[in-house]
Amino acid sequence: MSCQPITAPMLTDLLLTLSEISLKYQDHVSAVQRMTEIGRQIMGSAVCTFTLVNPKRRTLTTIACSGCAPEYTQHVLHQEFHLGSSERGDWLDYERLINGSLLELYHLQEDGQGVANPFVARRYCLNSALCCPVTWETELLGYFNHFCSDNTPFSSDDK
DSSP: OOSSOOOHHHHHHHHHHHHTHHHHOSSHHHHHHHHHHHHHHHHTOSEEEEEEEETTTTEEEEEEEESOOHHHHHHHBTOEEEOBOGGGTOSSBHHHHHSOOOEEEOOTTTOOTTTOOHHHHHHTTOOEEEEEEEEETTEEEEEEEEEESSOOOOOTTTO
16 A cells, blocks of 8 residues: 555666665765665655664664654654553553564544654554565665554555
8 A cells, every 4th residue: 555656667766776875975864864764755655764772771763764854854854753552552562663573554633653643644644554674684764664544454555
């Protein structure tokens, strides 16, 4: 379930652009920002983000965001957010986010499911998320996140 369809020629162009990132960007923040922009185009995301997870410090940090409203970007970009427990009412759940599994989530406006604040999801019309773990060898670095405004199930191609 891509939020918007993409044609084969568009995908080819986007994948070519993606392959050139390591040659064009000297710093990782700019490279990851460009990756979220391309990911948003490929997936048709309402919003695409890249978040780092630090299990030892129990924090999550958004380092890149494409499609985000300016006030949202200003609030979350490069800010550390505490990972707690959804059982205790925390919006970001430590156990859910450190296991490094692909997360397929729906109805975020009613229940953030440990990855989102439902109030924020309602404000920015985000209903579903596909959060892909990013690892280095065996270590979880964070997630590449695809957010959509509807609750249509993600296809096997999306995953």
